[in-house]
Amino acid sequence: QTVVTQEPSFSVSPGGTVTLTCGLTSGSVSNSHCPSWYQQTPGQAPRTLIYNTNILSSGVPDRFSGSILGNKVALTITGAQADDESDYYCVLYMGSGLWVFGGGTRLTVL
Amino acid sequence: QLQLQESGPGLVKPSETLSLTCAVSGASISSDVHYWDWIRQPPGKGLEWIATIHYSGPTYYNPSLRSRVIISVDTSKNQFSLRLSSVTAADTAVYYCTRHTRDSGDFSWGQGTLLTVSS
Numbered sequence: 001q002t003v004v005t006q007e008p009s010f011s012v013s014p015g016g017t018v019t020l021t022c023g024l025t026s027g028s029v030s031n032s033h034c035p036s037w038y039q040q041t042p043g044q045a046p047r048t049l050i051y052n053t054n055i056l057s058s059g060v061p062d063r064f065s066g067s068i069l070g071n072k073v074a075l076t077i078t079g080a081q082a083d084d085e086s087d088y089y090c091v092l093y094m095g096s097g098l099w100v101f102g103g104g105t106r107l108t109v110l
Numbered sequence: 111q112l113q114l115q116e117s118g119p120g121l122v123k124p125s126e127t128l129s130l131t132c133a134v135s136g137a138s139i140s141s142d143v144h145y146w147d148w149i150r151q152p153p154g155k156g157l158e159w160i161a162t163i164h165y166s167g168p169t170y171y172n173p174s175l176r177s178r179v180i181i182s183v184d185t186s187k188n189q190f191s192l193r194l195s196s197v198t199a200a201d202t203a204v205y206y207c208t209r210h211t212r213d214s215g216d217f218s219w220g221q222g223t224l225l226t227v228s229s
Contacts, residue, residue, distance in 0.1 A: 036215025038157075045206060046157065051216040089157050091215055097170025099147075099159040099215075 002026050004092050006102035012080045012109055020105045021072040022090030028071035033092040035073035037066060040087045040104075049088075050075060077107075085109040112136045114207045114220030121226050127195040128225055132207030134188045140165045143212050148181060148192045150203040151222075158203075162210075163190060197227045 003025040012018035022035060029035055035053050038046035048057040050066035053073060063078045073092075077084055090102045118130040130148070139146065148160040161181040162170040169181050175194070183190040194201060204222040 034213065034215040036217070038217070045219045045221050046217075047219070048215075048217055052214055055216070057216065091157075091159070091217075093215065097162055097168070098172070099162075101149075101157040101159060104156045 002094070002100070004090065004100045004102040006088075006090060006105045008103065009106045009108070012077070012084075012107065014080060014082060014109055016080050017076065017078045018080060018107065019069070020075045020077075020088055020107070021069060022074070022092070022102050023072035024092070029068065029073045029092065031068070033073075033094070035066070036091050037064075037075045038089045038091070039084075040089065041085075046089065080109050082109050112209065112218050114209065114218065116205060116207050116220050116223035118205065118223050118225055120224065121228060122197055123229050124198055124227055125196055127193055128197050128201070128227075130192045130194075130205055130207075130223065130225070132190050132192075132220060134190070134209075137209070139183060139188045139190065140185050142166075144209050145212065146181075146183065146190045147208045147210060147217070149206045149208055149217075151206070152200070152203040160194075160205075161192065199227050201225070202227045 005023045036051040037049045040046040049064050054066040065076045067074050087104045089104045113135045115133045122128045145162050147162045163181045178195045180193045204224050206222045207220045208217045210217045
């Protein structure tokens with residue numbers, strides 16, 4: 001069974017740049033997986049940041065960006081701010097109507 | 111503007127069947143390009159996709175839950191529902207209803223409803 005992988009945790013300094021990745025235990029991530037990213041703060045519903053690899057969701061600041069990075073997909077935050085401290089989840093479309101989420105990355109800004 | 115509002119019992123006993131409903135406002139559930147989903151998140155854990163439905167009938171299920179889950183749609187009420195049978199403590203989670211566009215991971219989220227399984 002293919003698993004979607006994410007770094008469990010990451011830290012970034014205020015104003016810094018951080019790249020979170022999302023991969024597969026078997027194979028490479030491609031645009032056909034419709035890779036998408038969600039931000040979630042405690043007690044809140046997730047918020048869509050990026051969908052279909054690199055499309056910025058409405059209202060999301062452009063310091064968030066998405067790309068394919070090698071055999072993974074990446075979420076890059078440029079100029080990290082304190083309120084970027086959140087959990088970040090990716091999801092991949094596995095075909096036949098099936099979606100699989102990664103385990104999430106807890107980002108600390110310090 | 112799309113709004114998704116989950117409703118459910120809040121507490122169910124082990125081995126019972128849970129039923130959740132998502133009321134859709136600001137959009138028609140009978141959209142050709144949109145699909146309607148349930149996603150859950152156990153306390154302190156990550157997100158898990160459960161099921162998806164299109165108003166015209168096609169349904170898709172997480173293989174790990176397929177034997178216990180039924181997703182359905184009621185176009186007359188502009189809502190969709192989830193039934194999960196034989197629940198255990200492992201089914202305790204916040205359940206989100208969502209919408210996504212065909213061929214897109216652009217999910218729109220409800221605020222979620224906590225379902226606790228306990229005797």
